[in-house]
Amino acid sequence: MDIEIIRSKRKSIAIQLKEADKITVRAPLRVSDKEIMAFVESKMAWIISNSLKLKMKQEKLDKVRLLSDQEIAELYKSAKVIIGEKVRQYAPIVGVTYGRITIRKQKSRWGSCSAKGNLNFNVALMRAPEKVLDYVVVHELCHRLEMNHSARFYKEVRRVMPDYEQAERWLKVHGDEIMAEVHGN
Numbered sequence: 001m002d003i004e005i006i007r008s009k010r011k012s013i014a015i016q017l018k019e020a021d022k023i024t025v026r027a028p029l030r031v032s033d034k035e036i037m038a039f040v041e042s043k044m045a046w047i048i049s050n051s052l053k054l055k056m057k058q059e060k061l062d063k064v065r066l067l068s069d070q071e072i073a074e075l076y077k078s079a080k081v082i083i084g085e086k087v088r089q090y091a092p093i094v095g096v097t098y099g100r101i102t103i104r105k106q107k108s109r110w111g112s113c114s115a116k117g118n119l120n121f122n123v124a125l126m127r128a129p130e131k132v133l134d135y136v137v138v139h140e141l142c143h144r145l146e147m148n149h150s151a152r153f154y155k156e157v158r159r160v161m162p163d164y165e166q167a168e169r170w171l172k173v174h175g176d177e178i179m180a181e182v183h184g185n
Protein backbone atom coordinates (compact mmCIF):
# COMPACT_ATOMS: atom_id res chain seq x y z
CA MET A 1 0.00 0.00 0.00
CA ASP A 2 1.37 3.44 -1.00
CA ILE A 3 1.22 6.25 1.49
CA GLU A 4 1.36 9.85 0.39
CA ILE A 5 1.76 12.46 3.11
CA ILE A 6 0.66 16.01 2.46
CA ARG A 7 1.48 18.51 5.17
CA SER A 8 -0.30 21.81 5.31
CA LYS A 9 -1.56 24.46 7.72
CA ARG A 10 -4.33 22.30 9.08
CA LYS A 11 -5.25 21.26 12.57
CA SER A 12 -5.80 17.53 12.43
CA ILE A 13 -4.71 14.40 10.59
CA ALA A 14 -7.07 12.96 8.01
CA ILE A 15 -6.85 9.83 5.87
CA GLN A 16 -8.26 9.47 2.41
CA LEU A 17 -8.41 6.41 0.24
CA LYS A 18 -8.87 7.36 -3.39
CA GLU A 19 -7.55 4.13 -4.85
CA ALA A 20 -7.65 0.67 -3.31
CA ASP A 21 -3.90 0.65 -2.64
CA LYS A 22 -3.07 4.28 -2.04
CA ILE A 23 -3.52 6.15 1.20
CA THR A 24 -3.34 9.93 1.25
CA VAL A 25 -2.66 11.41 4.67
CA ARG A 26 -3.22 15.11 5.26
CA ALA A 27 -1.41 16.34 8.32
CA PRO A 28 -0.49 19.55 10.13
CA LEU A 29 3.01 20.92 9.41
CA ARG A 30 4.56 19.97 12.73
CA VAL A 31 3.40 16.36 13.07
CA SER A 32 6.26 13.87 12.67
CA ASP A 33 6.28 10.91 10.28
CA LYS A 34 6.27 8.62 13.29
CA GLU A 35 3.08 10.17 14.65
CA ILE A 36 1.50 9.97 11.24
CA MET A 37 2.35 6.29 10.91
CA ALA A 38 0.92 5.61 14.36
CA PHE A 39 -2.29 7.34 13.28
CA VAL A 40 -2.44 5.33 10.06
CA GLU A 41 -1.97 2.12 12.02
CA SER A 42 -4.75 3.05 14.39
CA LYS A 43 -7.04 3.38 11.37
CA MET A 44 -5.96 0.11 9.73
CA ALA A 45 -9.33 -1.64 10.13
CA TRP A 46 -11.09 1.24 8.36
CA ILE A 47 -8.40 1.36 5.66
CA ILE A 48 -8.61 -2.36 4.92
CA SER A 49 -12.39 -2.49 4.79
CA ASN A 50 -12.58 0.56 2.52
CA SER A 51 -9.78 -0.69 0.34
CA LEU A 52 -11.73 -3.93 -0.19
CA LYS A 53 -14.87 -1.98 -1.02
CA LEU A 54 -12.99 0.09 -3.59
CA LYS A 55 -11.49 -3.04 -5.13
CA MET A 56 -14.89 -4.69 -5.46
CA LYS A 57 -16.34 -1.55 -6.98
CA GLN A 58 -13.51 -1.34 -9.49
CA GLU A 59 -13.89 -5.02 -10.41
CA LYS A 60 -17.59 -4.49 -10.98
CA LEU A 61 -16.90 -1.47 -13.20
CA ASP A 62 -14.16 -3.29 -15.12
CA LYS A 63 -16.80 -5.76 -16.31
CA VAL A 64 -19.02 -3.02 -17.72
CA ARG A 65 -18.98 -2.66 -21.48
CA LEU A 66 -18.73 0.90 -22.73
CA LEU A 67 -21.55 1.56 -25.20
CA SER A 68 -20.63 2.67 -28.70
CA ASP A 69 -21.38 6.19 -29.93
CA GLN A 70 -24.10 4.72 -32.09
CA GLU A 71 -25.70 2.92 -29.16
CA ILE A 72 -25.61 6.10 -27.11
CA ALA A 73 -27.19 8.02 -29.99
CA GLU A 74 -29.99 5.44 -30.01
CA LEU A 75 -30.44 5.90 -26.27
CA TYR A 76 -30.81 9.65 -26.77
CA LYS A 77 -33.48 9.10 -29.38
CA SER A 78 -35.54 6.79 -27.23
CA ALA A 79 -34.93 8.89 -24.11
CA LYS A 80 -36.48 11.93 -25.80
CA VAL A 81 -39.65 9.98 -26.58
CA ILE A 82 -39.95 7.83 -23.46
CA ILE A 83 -38.96 10.43 -20.87
CA GLY A 84 -41.18 12.98 -22.61
CA GLU A 85 -44.11 10.58 -22.26
CA LYS A 86 -43.35 9.88 -18.63
CA VAL A 87 -43.15 13.57 -17.76
CA ARG A 88 -46.52 14.13 -19.48
CA GLN A 89 -47.95 11.18 -17.58
CA TYR A 90 -46.69 12.15 -14.12
CA ALA A 91 -46.93 15.96 -14.20
CA PRO A 92 -50.72 16.00 -13.61
CA ILE A 93 -50.39 13.37 -10.88
CA VAL A 94 -47.77 15.47 -9.09
CA GLY A 95 -49.91 18.49 -9.93
CA VAL A 96 -47.30 20.67 -11.60
CA THR A 97 -46.41 22.26 -14.93
CA TYR A 98 -42.99 22.05 -16.54
CA GLY A 99 -40.84 23.72 -19.17
CA ARG A 100 -38.33 22.26 -21.57
CA ILE A 101 -37.12 18.69 -21.29
CA THR A 102 -33.45 18.06 -22.10
CA ILE A 103 -31.60 14.77 -22.21
CA ARG A 104 -27.95 15.04 -21.21
CA LYS A 105 -24.90 12.91 -20.80
CA GLN A 106 -23.91 13.91 -17.29
CA LYS A 107 -21.40 12.23 -15.06
CA SER A 108 -22.74 13.25 -11.70
CA ARG A 109 -26.50 13.53 -11.66
CA TRP A 110 -29.58 11.67 -12.78
CA GLY A 111 -31.73 14.67 -13.33
CA SER A 112 -32.34 18.26 -12.38
CA CYS A 113 -35.13 20.79 -12.33
CA SER A 114 -34.61 24.53 -12.75
CA ALA A 115 -36.60 27.27 -11.04
CA LYS A 116 -38.44 27.77 -14.34
CA GLY A 117 -39.38 24.11 -14.46
CA ASN A 118 -36.94 23.06 -17.17
CA LEU A 119 -36.08 19.42 -16.66
CA ASN A 120 -32.81 17.62 -17.42
CA PHE A 121 -32.42 13.89 -17.45
CA ASN A 122 -29.33 11.74 -17.74
CA VAL A 123 -29.31 9.58 -20.87
CA ALA A 124 -27.80 6.72 -18.80
CA LEU A 125 -31.21 6.32 -17.12
CA MET A 126 -32.32 4.51 -20.24
CA ARG A 127 -30.17 1.59 -19.03
CA ALA A 128 -32.01 1.44 -15.71
CA PRO A 129 -35.23 -0.50 -15.03
CA GLU A 130 -38.34 1.42 -16.02
CA LYS A 131 -39.40 1.84 -12.40
CA VAL A 132 -36.15 3.71 -11.70
CA LEU A 133 -36.72 5.99 -14.67
CA ASP A 134 -40.24 6.68 -13.37
CA TYR A 135 -38.80 7.54 -9.98
CA VAL A 136 -36.33 10.08 -11.36
CA VAL A 137 -39.13 11.70 -13.38
CA VAL A 138 -41.35 11.89 -10.28
CA HIS A 139 -38.42 13.15 -8.20
CA GLU A 140 -37.66 16.02 -10.58
CA LEU A 141 -41.33 16.93 -10.97
CA CYS A 142 -41.70 17.04 -7.17
CA HIS A 143 -38.97 19.68 -7.16
CA ARG A 144 -41.56 21.93 -8.80
CA LEU A 145 -43.29 21.83 -5.40
CA GLU A 146 -40.24 21.74 -3.15
CA MET A 147 -36.83 22.87 -4.40
CA ASN A 148 -35.01 20.78 -1.79
CA HIS A 149 -34.81 17.29 -0.33
CA SER A 150 -36.78 18.04 2.82
CA ALA A 151 -39.24 15.73 4.53
CA ARG A 152 -42.02 17.64 2.75
CA PHE A 153 -40.38 16.92 -0.60
CA TYR A 154 -40.15 13.18 0.09
CA LYS A 155 -43.73 13.15 1.36
CA GLU A 156 -44.81 14.28 -2.13
CA VAL A 157 -42.57 11.71 -3.79
CA ARG A 158 -44.04 8.99 -1.58
CA ARG A 159 -47.59 10.07 -2.34
CA VAL A 160 -46.99 9.53 -6.06
CA MET A 161 -44.66 6.53 -5.68
CA PRO A 162 -45.02 4.82 -2.30
CA ASP A 163 -42.12 2.41 -2.92
CA TYR A 164 -39.71 5.00 -4.30
CA GLU A 165 -36.98 3.88 -1.89
CA GLN A 166 -36.49 0.71 -3.91
CA ALA A 167 -35.61 2.82 -6.94
CA GLU A 168 -33.24 4.97 -4.88
CA ARG A 169 -31.54 1.83 -3.63
CA TRP A 170 -31.21 0.49 -7.16
CA LEU A 171 -29.45 3.71 -8.20
CA LYS A 172 -27.15 3.51 -5.21
CA VAL A 173 -26.13 -0.08 -6.03
CA HIS A 174 -26.12 -0.02 -9.83
CA GLY A 175 -25.97 3.66 -10.72
CA ASP A 176 -22.21 3.66 -11.24
CA GLU A 177 -22.51 0.70 -13.63
CA ILE A 178 -24.96 2.38 -16.00
CA MET A 179 -22.97 5.63 -15.74
CA ALA A 180 -19.86 3.66 -16.75
CA GLU A 181 -21.69 2.17 -19.75
CA VAL A 182 -22.15 5.70 -21.08
CA HIS A 183 -19.00 7.44 -19.82
CA GLY A 184 -16.40 4.71 -19.40
CA ASN A 185 -14.79 4.19 -16.01
Ligand SMILES: [Zn+2]
Pocket residue numbers: 139143148149
Ligand atom coordinates in the same frame (compact mmCIF):
# COMPACT_ATOMS: atom_id res chain seq x y z
ZN1 LIG B 1 -33.50 16.17 -6.10
